[in-house]
Amino acid sequence: MEKFEVILCIITLLLTLTSYLFRRKKKGEACKRERLPPGSMGWPYIGETLQLYSQDPNVFFANKVKRYGEIYKTHLLGCACVMVASPEASRFVLVTQAHLFKPTYPASKENLIGKSAIFFHQGDYHTRLRKLVQSSLSPKALRALVASIEDIIASALNSLAGGHVITTFHEMKKLSFEVGILLIFGQLEAHHKEELKKNYTIVDRGYNSFPTKLPGSLYRKALLARNQLSKILNEIIYERKEKKSSQKDLLGSLLSSKDDKGEILSEGQIADNIIGVLFAAQDTTASAMTWILKYLYDDPQRLETVKAEQEVIYKANEVGNLHLTWAQTRNMPITHKVILESLRMASIISFTFREAVVDVEYNGYLIPKGWKIMPLFRNMHHNPQFFNDPQKFNLSRFEVAPKPNTFMPFGSGLHACPGNELAKLEMLILTHHLVTKFRWEVVGPQSGTQYGPFPVPLHGLPTKFWKESTTYRQHGRFLIKDAPPFSRT
Numbered sequence: 001m002e003k004f005e006v007i008l009c010i011i012t013l014l015l016t017l018t019s020y021l022f023r024r025k026k027k028g029e030a031c032k033r034e035r036l037p038p039g040s041m042g043w044p045y046i047g048e049t050l051q052l053y054s055q056d057p058n059v060f061f062a063n064k065v066k067r068y069g070e071i072y073k074t075h076l077l078g079c080a081c082v083m084v085a086s087p088e089a090s091r092f093v094l095v096t097q098a099h100l101f102k103p104t105y106p107a108s109k110e111n112l113i114g115k116s117a118i119f120f121h122q123g124d125y126h127t128r129l130r131k132l133v134q135s136s137l138s139p140k141a142l143r144a145l146v147a148s149i150e151d152i153i154a155s156a157l158n159s160l161a162g163g164h165v166i167t168t169f170h171e172m173k174k175l176s177f178e179v180g181i182l183l184i185f186g187q188l189e190a191h192h193k194e195e196l197k198k199n200y201t202i203v204d205r206g207y208n209s210f211p212t213k214l215p216g217s218l219y220r221k222a223l224l225a226r227n228q229l230s231k232i233l234n235e236i237i238y239e240r241k242e243k244k245s246s247q248k249d250l251l252g253s254l255l256s257s258k259d260d261k262g263e264i265l266s267e268g269q270i271a272d273n274i275i276g277v278l279f280a281a282q283d284t285t286a287s288a289m290t291w292i293l294k295y296l297y298d299d300p301q302r303l304e305t306v307k308a309e310q311e312v313i314y315k316a317n318e319v320g321n322l323h324l325t326w327a328q329t330r331n332m333p334i335t336h337k338v339i340l341e342s343l344r345m346a347s348i349i350s351f352t353f354r355e356a357v358v359d360v361e362y363n364g365y366l367i368p369k370g371w372k373i374m375p376l377f378r379n380m381h382h383n384p385q386f387f388n389d390p391q392k393f394n395l396s397r398f399e400v401a402p403k404p405n406t407f408m409p410f411g412s413g414l415h416a417c418p419g420n421e422l423a424k425l426e427m428l429i430l431t432h433h434l435v436t437k438f439r440w441e442v443v444g445p446q447s448g449t450q451y452g453p454f455p456v457p458l459h460g461l462p463t464k465f466w467k468e469s470t471t472y473r474q475h476g477r478f479l480i481k482d483a484p485p486f487s488r489t
């Protein structure tokens with residue numbers, strides 16, 4: 001079966017390739033070559049795709065920047081692209097002239113998530129959805145979630161302890177999924193959650209597979225599971241309407257939204273956006289948390305510094321008997337820097353895609369209508385002009401704010417990540433629990449990155465966890481909790 005599938009894939013690929021080559025012949029002639037940015041377009045159809053995939057993408061893009069400068073053209077995966085790697089050009093594309101560039105994703109991915117999801121849109125519909133998503137992620141909304149997020153994280157970490165090898169990235173994915181469910185549905189009934197989780201896992205697996213609808217393919221299974229997800233969501237929505245409950249979670253705000261004409265969102269639109277948010281929230285956050293574990297493990301000195309910060313809070317909370325407060329999470333300066341530096345080092349969203357909706361001129365160069373534009377976040381984050389000695393993990397660099405538009409782990413402008421504060425909150429709470437209660441050891445290779453498509457430490461960071469020995473904790477408890485009043489000074 002598997003071999004058969006591979007052969008069919010190759011045939012499909014060849015067919016697309018030939019038809020593409022024929023189309024390309026005609027189109028090529030109209031190119032206004034003289035004003036295009038510098039760069040090489042490589043081979044027909046595959047362009048420079050092979051060069052990109054045969055080496056570290058970091059190095060591929062960095063060499064290009066060295067050779068051609070802040071803006072250059074190339075040809076990747078069948079698209080003519082303009083890459084931008086300077087703060088000014090990124091700001092131009094994402095912020096000041098954002099209306100000239102629309103988000104663009106392969107149709108196969110759009111179909112899996114759902115065409116009405118927020119990130120595929122521009123204009124009024126996008127603005128409306130963005131307000132809804134942002135309101136469920138506002139500081140006020142997040143403050144109300146701190147305790148529940150902490151419970152999810154504490155129980156996830158407890159389940160890992162025992163010294164057996166676990167794949168950190170997988171476990172972090174489970175965790176970020178749970179938080180996503182909490183954000184969207186508040187408390188969700190267990191049977192709904194299980195069905196969502198199982199069907200969503202199938203969608204997730206199909207997302208990066210070859211998009212063929214042939215029977216048995218991962219992509220086809222994913223499309224079928226995606227239909228199941230719509231059914232489950234419709235059931236949840238139906239039950240909620242029956243109960244006439246008005247909850248303040250994301251589903252609640254999507255359900256109660258009306259536009260200027262009084263129109264509500266359709267069930268399809270709601271489903272697409274729920275799947276969209278789950279998707280945007282899960283792997284990104286899981287990847288960031290995995291890197292944090294690695295970077296803390298890599299340097300015992302660094303770990304001690306973070307521990308010292310977190311243990312003060314831990315003791316103040318009666319050695320973990322009280323929940324973390326929102327105010328405490330706002331006051332973890334060292335841990336916060338670890339998060340920022342991890343996001344810079346790992347650059348989880350290495351770049352993003354836009355498409356020019358008209359011919360656009362930038363600094364004398366033409367970006368033709370229909371071309372893709374890719375702001376290269378990772379290259380800016382690893383450019384020694386902006387971040388001294390960029391391969392080095394160095395918390396001190398965040399003692400001053402980075403130069404404007406050089407640090408964009410969450411993007412910028414109209415489509416900037418609305419989940420950034422939630423993601424950071426998860427990372428802060430995770431770090432608090434990790435360093436105050438656990439010890440961990442990375443097993444296997446200590447370096448190397450894999451892309452799936454987000455960068456993750458090799459093999460998802462296989463790790464062993466133990467509950468930290470209780471001497472310190474019992475000592476702490478005795479001091480704070482069980483001691484008779486007269487000994488408290």
Ligand code: HEM
Pocket residue numbers: 103118119120130133183276277280281282284285288348349352353408409410411412414415416417418419420422423
């Ligand atoms: C460390 C974790 C995360 C990273 C690095 C990250 C990064 C990003 C980036 C770079 C973008 C902009 C993409 C572009 O401009 O094309 C984005 C968009 C988005 N993110 Fe995140 N994200 C993270 C976590 C989350 C979480 C937890 C949520 C939701 C709870 C979320 C929801 C979204 C949504 C809905 C968008 C689309 C916004 C729009 O199109 O208007 N993200 N994210």
Ligand SMILES: *[C@@H]1O[C@H](CO)[C@@H](O)[C@H](O)[C@H]1NC(C)=O
Pocket residue numbers: 195196198199228229231232
């Ligand atoms: C997917 O959801 C349906 C409900 O619509 C459920 O019956 C089915 O068991 C779920 N699939 C898996 C693999 O769990």
Ligand SMILES: *[C@@H]1O[C@H](CO)[C@@H](O)[C@H](O)[C@H]1NC(C)=O
Pocket residue numbers: 388389392394395396397
């Ligand atoms: C870390 O960064 C700071 C500020 O950029 C710099 O002064 C310091 O020398 C760096 N430390 C190391 C060990 O590279």
